[in-house]
Amino acid sequence: MIEAEQSILVNVGIDDVWHYVKDMQRWAGMMPGYRECTVIDANDSRWVLKVGVGGLVRTVKVLVHVDAWNEPERVVFSYKLEGDPVRGSGSYAAWRKGAHETEVALTVRVEGSGPMAPMWEAMSRPLLPQLAKSFAEKLKAEIETEVGASGSHAAAAVEAPSIRAASLGNWLRKVWQRCCARSRN
Numbered sequence: 437m438i439e440a441e442q443s444i445l446v447n448v449g450i451d452d453v454w455h456y457v458k459d460m461q462r463w464a465g466m467m468p469g470y471r472e473c474t475v476i477d478a479n480d481s482r483w484v485l486k487v488g489v490g491g492l493v494r495t496v497k498v499l500v501h502v503d504a505w506n507e508p509e510r511v512v513f514s515y516k517l518e519g520d521p522v523r524g525s526g527s528y529a530a531w532r533k534g535a536h537e538t539e540v541a542l543t544v545r546v547e548g549s550g551p552m553a554p555m556w557e558a559m560s561r562p563l564l565p566q567l568a569k570s571f572a573e574k575l576k577a578e579i580e581t582e583v584g585a586s587g588s589h590a591a592a593a594v595e596a597p598s599i600r601a602a603s604l605g606n607w608l609r610k611v612w613q614r615c616c617a618r619s620r621n
Contacts, residue, residue, distance in 0.1 A: 437547040438561050440568035443539065444576045448583045450530055450538045454508030456579045457528060460500070466574045468567065471495065478502075482518075496520065521549040522556070542572055 446453055456462060460481045464473035469486040476482060479502040486495050497518040504512040509530050516523040526544035533539050546564060548556040 437545055438557050438564050439543065439545045440564040441541060441543045442565075442568040442572040443541045444572045445533065446538045446540055446576050446579050447536060448538060448579055449536050450508050450532045452583045453530055453538045453540065453579055456582060457511065457530075457575075458505070458507070460502070462578070464500075466571055466578065468570065479505075521553065523547055523549075540572070540575070542568060542575075544568060 460475060461473045464470060464481065464483040467483065467485055469488070471484040471486055473484075474482045481500050483498040483500060484495060485498060486493065488494070498515050499518060500513060500515045502511060502513050503525075504510065506512075511528040512525070513527070514523070514525040524544065524546040526542070529541045529543075530538050544564065544567075546557070546560060547553075
């Protein structure tokens with residue numbers, strides 16, 4: 437079994453962090469080699485990833501099961517690869533560091549089985565910490581970008597429609613002007 441842990445400080449409040457991480461499709465979308473995610477139910481999903489080690493590149497299907505949702509501090513999950521003797525587990529833990537700071541710790545474990553497990557784990561051992569670090573950095577960036585300068589999802593949700601409405605209004609105005617110009621000729 438191999439394991440990696442990565443901690444990050446997200447410059448966003450814990451509720452806004454939770455708003456982001458409670459969506460399984462967002463997690464899948466940040467995985468290297470992401471191809472698709474199918475949500476089966478509130479706790480289960482199937483991720484399709486294109487993975488490679490050295491010259492070997494292949495597509496894998498990963499069944500992910502959320503064992504526990506403990507809003508907003510903890511998620512515990514397990515997974516297994518379809519058709520491969522690989523399974524694992526992991527967790528997400530968060531705690532409030534301040535009004536606009538959340539410490540997040542991500543842990544992932546991978547366990548191979550069968551006669552090829554030692555070789556598979558030896559090849560994966562140096563990659564897992566890099567993967568965990570990359571994933572954590574991307575998670576931080578995605579959350580901070582989504583929340584942005586507004587400071588909360590509620591404010592972002594209010595701003596977005598007004599921007600869209602202004603764009604739609606400009607577009608409609610241009611269409612109307614073109615129609616009126618054609619009818620005058």
